[in-house]
Amino acid sequence: SCPLSSRCCGPSSAGPAMNCRAEVLEVSVEGRQVEEAMLAVLHTVLLHRSTGKFHYKKEGTYSIGTVGTQDVDCDFIDFAYVRVSSEELDRALRKAVGEFKVRGKTGSMKGFKGKPNICKGPPGWSRGLVWFYQKKKSRWPFSDECIPWELWTIKVNVVNLANEQERQICREKVGEKLCEKIINIVEVMNRHEYLPKMPTQSEVDNVFDTSLKDVQPYLYKISYQITDSLGTSVTTTMRRLIKDTLAL
């Protein structure tokens, strides 16, 4: 479920972490619009959370490479957005969104099969989560910690439309809605809140995802809400039990 970071050590629990900003966006779209809507949101978030590649020099300074941007027109929505012009990043996001679509379908199927307790929202809802995190190197017995500092939850509600006319209206309405969301995102980004400090060369991997050639986003991870609350609670309980017996 980790599209990019290969050794998946991301945030463990499904809920938001304790010391982590959380933003929630909700969109209602038609089935075929899901992919584009998600991409629009994800790309916008990542546009603001990416920098150019760092080039470290002597004396501990660095310069930042350039980042190109490009406009993307949507096919199914009356909407255009700006994204970082990095094919690699785009590919990664598309892959994640593709997975999301599959998951979302099975998820809603699960919801219909008479397990309404397990799905938190109504069956049409599915959530994509974008975590931004920092790695923290630990001493030997512990594995590296990944500490999330920002979480974007994108709730997508898939609606079914009856006829072409409704579809036309939806096309426009979704475009407007998305526009609002994008503005929301920009507002959040403008808020000068906590961002990891710029790292030194040795620590750049702890803050930024340096695997891409042309752009350097903050370390991020895309996942989907695991609504199986029972499963997670059992594991957290076990962890708590062990921790509790070990605590002084």
Next chain:
Amino acid sequence: MAHFETQYQRLESSSTESPPGGGDLLVHVPEGAKSPWHHIENLDLFFSRISFCRARNGFTCMLIGEIFELMQFIFVVAFTTFLISCVDYDILFANKALNHSQHPTEPIKVTLPDAFLPPNVCSARIQANSFLICILVIAGVFWIHRLVKFIYNICCYWEIHSFYINALKIPMSTLPYYTWQEVQARIVQIQKEHQICIHKKELTELDIYHRILRFKNYMVAMVNKSLLPIRFRLPLLGDTVFYTRGLKYNFELIFFWGPGSLFENEWSLKAEYKRAGNRLELAEKLSTRILWIGIANFLLCPLILIWQILYAFFSYTEILKREPGSLGARCWSLYGRCYLRHFNELDHELHSRLSKGYKPASKYMNCFISPLLTIVAKNVAFFAGSILAVLIALTIYDEDVLAVEHVLTTVTLLGVGITVCRSFIPDQHLVFCPEQLLRVILAHIHYMPDHWQGNAHRYETRDEFAQLFQYKAVFILEELLSPIITPLILIICLRPKSLDIVDFFRNFTVEVVGVGDTCSFAQMDVRQHGHPAWMSAGKTEASIYQQAEDGKTELSLMHFAITNPKWQPPRESTAFIGFLKERVHRDSSVALAQQAVLPENALFSSIQSLQSESEPHSLIANVIAGSSALGFHMSRDGQASRHLSEVASALRSFSPLQSAQQPSSGFQASGRDGEGAQPRGASAMTASGADARTVSSGSSAWEGQLQSMILSEYASTEMSLHALYMHELHKQHAQLEPERHTWHRRESDESGESAHEELDTQRGGPVPIPRSASYPFSSPRQPAEETATLQTGFQRRYGGITDPGTVHRAPSHFSRLPLGGWAEDGQSARHPEPVPEESSEDELPPQIHKV
């Protein structure tokens, strides 16, 4: 460098732009990641560990202490095994002669090694004893568990250790001499630099406390609102409290972190519990969960029992060996710790407070030795003593007496017997005064039910106090019984309360930005949870369901403000503190006028001498003892309200005491003026004492650990005086409004004890105080006429202040009652019908505090 395919093209080189690839590109310097303390994942745990590390005097002490405990455990087990299996007791007791064949005729000296069995025999004996092996295996598991725990904790606390050294800049060697407040101030400072919490720029003291005590605050609130089934009315034992560690563990498991608990994770309540819509469903779910956990407890009962016994054995045998008297010694019970704890009070604060109250508390309990037992004990001691005296005299004459079989044993047993008997004989030269003692206790423990006051000499009060302050032996016994009783309590008593519990968590959880979900009581907001009988009349908007009992909100607020003088309380709380301060001023001026009239009385000095031994710094003790002694003298004259002014004057007299310590501000009055000139005068602190502290902590002359220790001592004394003062005010209020008073403490009201008190209070006039035989009596003094007039004037004023707002409780408040009602439903005469909630209201999320 990758090249981009973008639709935006770079501008052809303009004159201002530097040539690409040259050395003149914008150059940045990485700013951070030098310290690893930015943005810590689990702040709750982090802060708790910091606090714990300080309480255990730093990393090294913890490390060494743990290592020694591990070694001690091995020693105890190994030595016990050795004594059981490897010693030939026949040789030791000389029942069997040593078979040294060389010199059969010579008298043989038995040496210790002679009594030891050879190793092979020894190991064979151990292997033959299957029970011993079983115990050894369990002990081994126990030890390995502790070892793993030790290693894990060392790894965790190493991080804290380096945080202390690198970030807080406190070397470990000096950590024991730092107060928690200093450490906390540094953490607040660190936040500004490193942003360990990313939600807000600055941390407040309250944030840190909330994080450390998130769940404890909930438990305190639940005990305060009598939600947890820990008080029982048993057929033979009467009113009892059963609250053990096992039960507490189960409560926490159910509410906070068990499978399917109310909390989603360590810092947030599950979303469905925040909505009232499906509360019945959730209560149903909770009830079945409690059932399952109860059954699991039942099934695991034998295992837990064995564990408890072993644990008790290994933890207490050593203490018992060292001091057999410790079984008789009392300790504050788990319930007492919960009942007496303020909201937002850390373990070490509670501990030091209760430790200070220990001596007066045990003295108080010793007042109640039954005279019959005393007579029996005296006579037993007489007989035992005569035999002992004869034996000792004979031994002194000729020590061969000791060689006679069992003489030494007899002497020892008689000695122990006499010691036991003596503990039942009260000291002839001490005069006890239970009312006075209870007052001193109150100064430290800060909470007590209303009906204790004036009834301190009664056995019922003593019994109730024993619930807070129990015998250690009873404590151990309860712990051992706990595995059997806990599942019963869970299944029978806790399950019916599941709806109340769900309601409680919904109504009393607030989300604080940057902290997460906390108990709303812990906000110490007088407006939301104040109790009109505790001086927040007119300020509180709380319904009866929302009021914290026993003045918990008010006292907690005072306590927190006094212990954390730099904390800026919210507006309402500031107003409350300011109001209280004003009252103190006014009452003390009344008292000063009285003191001019009243000469020193004998009672004063006698109590002073009684107290001075129990208090480390008798100066402050005198303030407490003196004030309350005077206060008692007053109430004997029938004017209980003067208690108040006495305590107030003590509070006042306390502040020049401080300013005398402080060279900069000479006299109390000048100190007060200086406070007005301070920039932070708006956030008026409690009394001038607190102000003196903040001023002094700012001045350079007062920097230093010793000073801060002194200041924290003063803070605790100031809090003691405030507690006394607020209790006095409350008592007055209760006398003015007996109807409201009957609300207080549902369980205790059912006892005949408080009915008696109500009778008294309804009379409104002088309260006759019944006396015990040992009650001190001082010659009656008539107060001068002018004092009397002052007094009545004062009382009228007081009534005028408190009456409005409390006589008629607006009916709208009751709409905040939960559906299904609180447990007090049975008392329908006082309790209105629960108002059904609107569904639209239900969907509202709990209040969010933008902090």
